Amino acid sequence: MTGKIEARLAELGITLPAAPAPAANYVPFVQSGQQLFVSGQISNSAEGLIKGKLGADMDVEEGALAARFCGLALIAQARAALGDLDRVKRVVKLVGFVNSTAEFIDQPKVVNGCSDLMVEVFGEAGRHARSAVSAASLPLGVAVEIEAIFEIE
Structure with a gap:
């Protein structure tokens, strides 16, 4: 039987996508409580x-699409960690880093690409606290990097 969130997807x-493997000395996710x-x-x-x-x-539109892809990878990692996305009770927080010039001020609009996805997929449980900050550069020259905290059952 397909879960509620899988049906929504x-x-x-x-x-x-497949949950991406770590690119360095870290793990893709950690469950604590x-x-x-x-x-x-x-x-x-x-x-x-x-x-x-x-x-x-x-x-901004290209950046928001890049952020959406980050969100897809975050959800894929959650599925890899939990086995069942219905175990996600809430998206608690996103922290988004945007590779941008010193003059660029629309980081929040870029990270909305991920935030909007979380609400599309998880409904009200997808509404979250968030930070959207500028970075002078990001790993491998990517446009966006986003991390997440989920409350789980």
Whole structure:
């Protein structure tokens, strides 16, 4: 039987990617009590890494799409950790890092790409606290990296 969240993903036409393997000396997620901490997921699509700098060679819409891909990877990591996305009680917090110029001020609009996805998938339980900050550069030159904390059952 398919769970509620898996059914919602299918209804939205969303196929999750495989949970990405860590690129260095860390684990992709850690469960501590009723919280699941998911390591930062970088902007990566089926076509490869989404690289760029907001305010230089990427616009807000491209950045928001990159952030959405980060969100898909976060959900994929949660599924890998929990086995069943229905165990997610709430998206507690997202921390988004946006590779951007010093003049770029729309980091929140970029990270909305991930925030909107969480609400689409988890409904009211997807509403979360959040930080959206600028970074002078990100690993591998990607446009966005986002980490998450989930409350779980």
